[in-house]
Amino acid sequence: MMKAAKSLALILAAFGFGQVSLQAGSLSLGMARAVKNQVNQLDSKVAGAQGISLTARASNLSSSSRVFQPRSTNVFAAPSIYRAALASCQLVKTTSDATPYTIFDSGLANANVITLTGNATGIGQNTSYPPPGTYLYMAVTVLYLEQATMINNFPTAGSSNNNMIFRIYFSTLAPNAKRDILVSLDSGNTWGWIATGAGGGLPWAPSSTKPPIWLTQTGGLNTTGWVTGQGGGQLYFQSPLDPITFLVPLATPLVIPQNPTGQWVLSMNFDTSQSLGWTDNNGDGKLDSGDPFWAEQPAITITAVNQ
Amino acid sequence: MILGSLLFGRPVHAEGTPEESGGGSTPAAAAAEKTSEDIRAGTFGLGLNYPGFGVRYFLTDHYAVEAKGQLEDSIELGGLRVYRYFRPVSRIFLFAGAEGDYVHFKGAVSRGSGAAGEIFGGFEYFILRRVSMQADFGPAYISLVNQDHSASVSGLEYVFNIGFNCYFGGRSAR
Numbered sequence: 001m002m003k004a005a006k007s008l009a010l011i012l013a014a015f016g017f018g019q020v021s022l023q024a025g026s027l028s029l030g031m032a033r034a035v036k037n038q039v040n041q042l043d044s045k046v047a048g049a050q051g052i053s054l055t056a057r058a059s060n061l062s063s064s065s066r067v068f069q070p071r072s073t074n075v076f077a078a079p080s081i082y083r084a085a086l087a088s089c090q091l092v093k094t095t096s097d098a099t100p101y102t103i104f105d106s107g108l109a110n111a112n113v114i115t116l117t118g119n120a121t122g123i124g125q126n127t128s129y130p131p132p133g134t135y136l137y138m139a140v141t142v143l144y145l146e147q148a149t150m151i152n153n154f155p156t157a158g159s160s161n162n163n164m165i166f167r168i169y170f171s172t173l174a175p176n177a178k179r180d181i182l183v184s185l186d187s188g189n190t191w192g193w194i195a196t197g198a199g200g201g202l203p204w205a206p207s208s209t210k211p212p213i214w215l216t217q218t219g220g221l222n223t224t225g226w227v228t229g230q231g232g233g234q235l236y237f238q239s240p241l242d243p244i245t246f247l248v249p250l251a252t253p254l255v256i257p258q259n260p261t262g263q264w265v266l267s268m269n270f271d272t273s274q275s276l277g278w279t280d281n282n283g284d285g286k287l288d289s290g291d292p293f294w295a296e297q298p299a300i301t302i303t304a305v306n307q
Numbered sequence: 308m309i310l311g312s313l314l315f316g317r318p319v320h321a322e323g324t325p326e327e328s329g330g331g332s333t334p335a336a337a338a339a340e341k342t343s344e345d346i347r348a349g350t351f352g353l354g355l356n357y358p359g360f361g362v363r364y365f366l367t368d369h370y371a372v373e374a375k376g377q378l379e380d381s382i383e384l385g386g387l388r389v390y391r392y393f394r395p396v397s398r399i400f401l402f403a404g405a406e407g408d409y410v411h412f413k414g415a416v417s418r419g420s421g422a423a424g425e426i427f428g429g430f431e432y433f434i435l436r437r438v439s440m441q442a443d444f445g446p447a448y449i450s451l452v453n454q455d456h457s458a459s460v461s462g463l464e465y466v467f468n469i470g471f472n473c474y475f476g477g478r479s480a481r
Contacts, residue, residue, distance in 0.1 A: 025463035030357045031386075031408060031423060031447060032379040034464035038421075038449045039382060039414040042460045046417045046453055055455060120455055265455050305455070307416065 046307060049263035051127040054089055054103045058082050058116035060273035079147035080163070082272050082298075085111040087141040087171065087243060089124055091254065093133050095247060100139060101130035103266070108173045108243060111143040116270050123268075135254040137247040138266070138302055142170040145298075146188075147272070167191065171243030254304045264306050271299040345437055346392075346400070350477030354441070356470030361388070365477065368392075375406075381413040384423065400431040402443070412451065417458070421451035425466055437474040442467070 028034035061082060087108045090100035104124030106112050114123050146167040165184040169176045176182070182191040254264065352363035352371075359377030366372060373388040386408030393401040408423040429443020450461035 025446070025465055027465045027467060029467050029469070030359075030377060030379070031406070031425065031466050031468070032358055032377040032382050032384055034447055034466045035382050035384060035410050035412060035421075035423060035449055035451070036380055037464055038451050038460050038462060039412050039417065041462070042417045042419075042451050042453060042458060043414040045458045045460060047415070049458060053458075267455065307455075 046263070049127075049307070050261070051125065051129055052091070052101070052103050052264050052266060053122065054124040054266045054268065055120040056084070056114050056116060056123050056268040056270070057118060057120040058270045058272050059118070060271055061116070061118060079149045079272055081146075081148035081165075082116045082270065083113060083146040084116060084270070085113045085143040085146070086123070087111045087143050088139075088245075089141075090139045091130055091135040092137050092139050092247070093135050095137065099131075101135070102126065103138075108141075108143050108171055111173075116272070120267060129260045130256050132256050132258050132260075135250065135256065137249055138268075139245050139247055141243050141245040143173055143243070144169045144171075144176075163187075248300050248302055251301055251303045262307050264304050266302055266304050269301050269303075271301070345477060346474055347477045350474050352472045352474045354470050354472040356441075356468055359384075361470070363388075363390075363472065375408075382410065383412070384408045384410045386423070398433040400433070400439070401428075402430065403428040404443075406447075410449070410451065417451075417453045419452050419454040421449065423447055423449040427466070427468070429468070431472065439472045439474075441470045441472055444468070 025034075026037055028037060061079065088105035089103045090105070091103065092100045103126050104112065112123055114121060144167050146165060148163055148165045163185075165188050167182045167184070169182070184191045248268075250266075254266075256264075346365065348365050348367045350365040350371075352361075352365075352373075354361040354363060354373070354375075356375065356377070358379045359375060361373045361375035363371050363373040369392050371390040371392065373390065374385075375388055376385045377383075386406055388404055388406040390402045390404040393403075395401075404427055406423075406425040406427065410421045410423055412419060412421070425445050425447035427443040427445030429441065429445075431439040431441045433439045444465070444467050447464045447466045448461070449464055450459070452459040
């Protein structure tokens with residue numbers, strides 16, 4: 001028995017017992033009880049939480065990845081990876097609200113790059129409550145949206161399937177300007193312009209008749225505001241605003257009472273089922289050289305729940 | 308170093324002498340010897356632990372895996388344990404191992420899921436030839452995320468486990 005006790009003591013010593021302070025955690029009978037201790041801590045955290053918390057997720061990423069869905073003569077490809085670089089998110093009561101409530105504002109240079117998945121990810125929080133009132137929109141300042149999409153028949157790579165990454169800049173952050181559309185064939189290590197012809201890079205032209213529509217900015221810019229321009233041999237899209245801030249309507253108005261309690265969790269969902277489209281001129285279901293292509297609007301919904 | 312020597316030390320069913328396994332001709336030593344012959348590769352075990360159950364299988368004479376589940380206060384967890392057994396001392400089998408669990412929970416205001424991992428050391432005391440009581444202890448790291456991902460916690464806990472096991476199958480005693 002002494003031998004057994006000695007061996008047990010050696011095992012405990014090997015795990016650091018007697019050297020590690022028990023202050024790091026409490027002693028529980030059974031793993032479920034230990035989990036309960038952590039649940040209690042989480043309860044306290046959630047119950048004590050206040051203000052506004054923002055999460056983001058994507059839908060239709062896994063189900064539609066690499067699937068081409070003919071729609072008339074247009075073809076859409078859903079991304080396998082979708083990222084959003086957001087500089088700020090603010091709640092506003094009206095389209096002309098001069099005193100927005102800021103959930104986070106990291107600035108363009110330190111934009112919050114979010115890899116959107118099917119699971120909600122916390123992207124920002126303000127522990128102070130907004131002033132009382134009814135909030136109708138979230139103002140989202142976007143640096144860029146990025147998507148990886150498996151494309152058939154990519155002309156310059158010479159193989160049938162290529163994972164292409166498109167990055168569309170919505171605001172200027174040197175050296176990339178607003179409306180720049182960059183493409184990468186090597187997982188984002190190097191980026192190129194989408195050129196209008198030989199010598200400028202890729203042999204595709206962005207569609208001049210189907211500018212990216214993405215989100216409609218209420219009370220200002222909309223799809224008709226986009227124009228194409230020419231610069232340095234590149235065709236690119238332009239917008240008069242920089243940086244670009246979109247006003248996304250909340251699914252239901254967020255009403256902040258005079259004496260708010262708990263925490264409102266705003267959940268932002270990007271439906272990316274149709275995120276890149278092109279006109280399939282020869283009807284082969286592939287993106288061929290010369291096919292006009294454009295970015296499709298990711299449907300964004302924002303819901304708010306008070307906890 | 309100590310853990311390494313324990314993990315890779317002499318096997319349970321060592322070619323050791325009776326003296327090495329806790330005594331020569333005493334009844335306790337004889338019981339340990341019989342038990343050690345019963346608990347071998349291929350042995351199944353059904354266990355009750357606090358507050359749950361487990362099913363254990365000896366892959367070899369020294370290594371066993373256990374699927375376990377526990378339920379308490381709207382906390383459900385399921386996971387896998389891997390045991391490394393050492394040579395028996397009297398009726399006591401020492402072991403060390405690791406555990407990984409998936410956790411689903413509902414608290415007073417939170418709900419969600421998470422994961423837990425533990426390394427442990429302990430012993431089984433055979434009160435009958437194929438029936439044992441078990442106790443182990445170790446540090447566990449637990450990570451939980453609230454359902455809407457608005458909050459999360461993670462931290463170290465120390466877990467003491469107790470239970471009873473009943474073994475079946477395996478090789479026949481020599």
